[in-house]
Structures are given as structure tokens and as C-alpha cells.
Amino acid sequence: MTKILVVEDEQILHKALEEFLVDEKFEVFGAYDGEEAIKLIKTKKPDLILLDIVLPKKNGYEVLDAIKSDDETKKIPVILLTNLESMEDIQKAFDKGATTYLVKANYRLEDIVKKIKETLK
Amino acid sequence: MKIINDLNLKKQAHDLGVKVWQTPGFMFIMLGVIAVVIMTATFFISQNYDSPELVVLAESSVVIIVLAVGNSVISLIEQMLKLNRMKSEFVSVASHQLRTPLSAIRWETELLLSKHRKSVSAKQQKSIENINTLSIRMTHLVNDLLDVARIDQDKLIIKKKAMDISLPISEVIAENKQLAKNKHIEIIFDGKKKMPFVFADPEKVQMVIENLFNNAIKYTIDYGKIEIKLSKNDNVLVCAVKDSGIGIPREQHGRIFEKFFRSDNVAKYQTEGTGLGLYIAKNIIEQMGGKIWFESVENSGSIFSFSIPIAEKNQA
Numbered sequence: 054m055t056k057i058l059v060v061e062d063e064q065i066l067h068k069a070l071e072e073f074l075v076d077e078k079f080e081v082f083g084a085y086d087g088e089e090a091i092k093l094i095k096t097k098k099p100d101l102i103l104l105d106i107v108l109p110k111k112n113g114y115e116v117l118d119a120i121k122s123d124d125e126t127k128k129i130p131v132i133l134l135t136n137l138e139s140m141e142d143i144q145k146a147f148d149k150g151a152t153t154y155l156v157k158a159n160y161r162l163e164d165i166v167k168k169i170k171e172t173l174k
Numbered sequence: 175m176k177i178i179n180d181l182n183l184k185k186q187a188h189d190l191g192v193k194v195w196q197t198p199g200f201m202f203i204m205l206g207v208i209a210v211v212i213m214t215a216t217f218f219i220s221q222n223y224d225s226p227e228l229v230v231l232a233e234s235s236v237v238i239i240v241l242a243v244g245n246s247v248i249s250l251i252e253q254m255l256k257l258n259r260m261k262s263e264f265v266s267v268a269s270h271q272l273r274t275p276l277s278a279i280r281w282e283t284e285l286l287l288s289k290h291r292k293s294v295s296a297k298q299q300k301s302i303e304n305i306n307t308l309s310i311r312m313t314h315l316v317n318d319l320l321d322v323a324r325i326d327q328d329k330l331i332i333k334k335k336a337m338d339i340s341l342p343i344s345e346v347i348a349e350n351k352q353l354a355k356n357k358h359i360e361i362i363f364d365g366k367k368k369m370p371f372v373f374a375d376p377e378k379v380q381m382v383i384e385n386l387f388n389n390a391i392k393y394t395i396d397y398g399k400i401e402i403k404l405s406k407n408d409n410v411l412v413c414a415v416k417d418s419g420i421g422i423p424r425e426q427h428g429r430i431f432e433k434f435f436r437s438d439n440v441a442k443y444q445t446e447g448t449g450l451g452l453y454i455a456k457n458i459i460e461q462m463g464g465k466i467w468f469e470s471v472e473n474s475g476s477i478f479s480f481s482i483p484i485a486e487k488n489q490a
Contacts, residue, residue: 069278069284073285136270136273136274136277139266157273158273158277158280159313162285162288
């Protein structure tokens with residue numbers, strides 16, 4: 054089963070994402086802050102990561118740096134899922150190696166699953 | 175006429191949200207008064223005194239007064255620019271903060287409508303669908319406000335590449351088919367006609383088409399017709415959206431692309447709308463190197479057209 058890590062600090066969004074993904078037959082585990090996310094990535098080795106930018110302890114960019122600087126995790130695709138959308142944010146995300154950048158408010162859960170499947174192909 | 179309007183200080187102060195003495199009109203009058211005083215004083219001094227020291231003294235005072243007035247004008251302009259920037263930043267921050275609860279409402283209602291469909295009654299389902307539709311509308315509104323703030327700050331994101339413009343057109347038509355059907359509006363578009371690729375931002379082009387098409391549907395009364403046509407003109411591709419709608423009153427043609435402007439007949443006919451769509455569309459098209467324009471006759475319809483540069487061979 055495909056393993057997905059959901060990194061989202063907002064409870065309601067986190068639970069909604071997890072529930073939808075589990076129903077779509079993904080194996081899902083979640084982190085609510087950046088440090089927890091880095092730990093889980095190292096131990097669980099997910100197949101794909103959904104990553105928010107504004108997070109407690111360590112932000113999404115720091116998590117992305119940690120993923121990309123470790124040989125064992127650098128190939129894991131990372132979909133940034135955030136409500137920030139400035140030119141600087143998008144550029145920074147791709148410079149640091151994000152695979153895709155999605156604005157939460159503009160996507161239905163169904164569309165996010167579609168993007169996950171496209172990315173995993 | 176303009177001078178009289180400019181000198182209506184009370185109205186100006188009200189429109190700009192400042193004190194009367196801070197209005198440009200008041201500054202203008204003050205400059206006039208100072209100029210007259212200076213001229214009179216210079217004339218008086220040169221007539222009555224021969225002493226060069228006195229003339230130098232008078233000239234120095236004039237220079238000091240002019241500098242003082244200049245300084246206050248500059249600081250006022252500075253203050254206004256600062257306020258404008260703060261306004262745009264406020265919109266950006268507020269909009270981002272609004273997006274999180276909006277995403278939550280959309281996702282939660284989506285869960286109810288998809289995964290928990292069986293546990294809700296038909297009546298409840300209708301209510302949830304309404305909440306979902308309204309949260310999507312609010313998201314669009316927030317996105318529009320963010321785009322306007324970006325335009326004001328010169329930070330609109332445009333990522334151009336060679337693209338087939340008929341794809342976003344077909345997508346927009348497919349998305350709005352039901353809406354048009356409900357109003358018995360016929361849609362005409364030949365998506366199979368081969369057209370050269372344009373060099374543009376696909377997402378932004380779709381936004382513009384969606385805006386023009388939505389306006390066409392919104393302002394066309396039942397049993398109308400909307401036609402989308404593509405044509406090549408030198409090195410640009412022109413996309414025209416023609417409707418048989420309520421049109422725009424002649425005297426308001428000049429203001430149609432202004433921020434927050436809605437024409438009188440439209441505001442009467444449709445209360446939904448912010449007057450931001452065409453302002454955003456114009457800025458997007460111009461930043462992609464194109465132009466946007468329209469022809470319209472009240473009560474018979476409008477044609478909104480925009481041009482986009484055709485992609486050159488080396489533009490991927």
C-alpha cells in the first residue's frame with residue numbers, strides 16, 4: 054500500500070485529508086509540526102509527502118531542506134500544500150526541490166488525490 | 175468644470191478620507207495664495223527700497239517658504255504612498271488568513287457529500303451543497319482580492335509557455351455548461367479548428383476566459399446565445415466572446431476596466447459581482463503582452479476580445 058505522510062498543523066484540515074486519503078486506500082500517517090515530520094520521514098520512509106509551509110517548530114522549507122539533504126529521503130516526491138501563494142514562496146519551494154505546489158483553498162480533496170496519483174506515476 | 179470640481183474641498187476630503195487642509199485642492203489654493211503674496215511683496219520691496227540686502231533677504235525668505243511648502247507636499251505624497259502599500263499588505267494578510275477556514279469548510283462539506291453521502295438525507299444534502307457552493311464563491315472572492323493586491327504591488331505571478339488556447343476555452347465551456355443550459359443559452363465554439371500556439375500563462379489565460387464567459391452568461395437573459403471565436407491577426411491570436419446580453423450603457427464605456435466598477439444596468443440586474451474581474455483580466459492580458467477591448471450596445475449585447483502574442487518557434 055502506498056504510504057503518505059500528511060504534514061499539517063490545522064486539526065480540521067489534517068483530519069479531513071487523512072480521512073479522505075484512507076478512504077482512497079492509502080496508508081496514511083500524520084505530523085502536526087516540522088520536527089515530528091522530519092522524525093517520521095526518517096523512520097517510516099513514505100512514498101509521498103504532503104507538506105504545509107506554515108508549521109510550528111520547523112517550517113515547511115526547513116522540512117524540505119532536511120528531506121533533500123538526506124540521501125535516503127531525497128527522492129521522495131513532496132507536494133507543498135499551503136495557502137501562501139506569493140511569487141517568492143512558489144520560487145523558494147521549487148528551488149528547494151518541491152515536486153508540486155498546490156494552494157489548499159483552490160483544490161478539492163478529490164483533486165488533491167488526482168495530483169497525488171499523477172505524481173506517483 | 176474640472177477646476178471647479180477639483181476645488182470642491184469638502185467633497186474631495188470626503189472622497190479621499192482626509193482632513194480638508196490635507197486635500198490636493200487646498201494645497202493648490204495655498205500655493206496660489208503664496209505665489210500672489212510673493213509677487214506683491216517683491217513688487218512692493220523693489221518699488222520702495224533700493225537696498226540690495228533687503229532684496230536678498232526677501233528672496234531668501236521666498237526660497238525658504240517655497241521649500242517649506244514643497245516639503246509638506248512631498249511628505250503628504252509619501253504618506254499616501256505608504257498608506258496605499260499598507261492597504262495592499264493588509265489585503266494580502268487578511269486574505270491568506272481567510273483561506274484556511276475556507277479550505278476547511280470546502281473539505282468538510284466535500285467529505286459529507288462524498289464519503290458520508292449515505293448518512294445524510296436529501297434535504298441535508300441540498301443544504302451541504304449550498305454551503306459548498308457558497309464557500310467556493312467566497313474563495314473566488316478572496317482570490318480576486320489577492321490578485322488586486324498583487325497587481326497594486328506589481329507582484330502578479332505570470333509563468334508563460336507555449337500553449338493551445340482552445341484547451342482552456344473548452345474546459346471553461348464544459349465547467350459552465352449546466353449554468354448556460356439552465357438559462358437556455360446556446361454556446362457556439364469550434365474547438366477543433368487548428369490555431370497556432372500562444373505564449374502565455376495557461377492558468378491566467380483560463381482565469382480571463384472564465385471571467386469573460388461567466389460575465390456573458392450572467393448578463394444574458396434566458397434563451398440567448400454566446401459565441402467564442404478565435405482568429406489570427408499578424409503575430410497575435412484574438413479571442414472574442416460575443417453575447418446577446420444586456421450590454422453596457424454608452425456613457426459608461428470608458429470605465430468598464432476600472433477597479434470595483436459595475437455599470438448601472440448590471441448592478442440593477444445582478445447583485446452578485448464585485449467589479450474586480452475585468453480589472454484583473456486587463457492587467458493579466460497586458461502583462462502577457464496582449465490587449466483587451468470590447469464593443470457593446472445596451473440591450474443588444476457585447477463582444478469582449480483579447481489578443482495574445484503567438485508563440486515563436488524557440489519558445490517552449
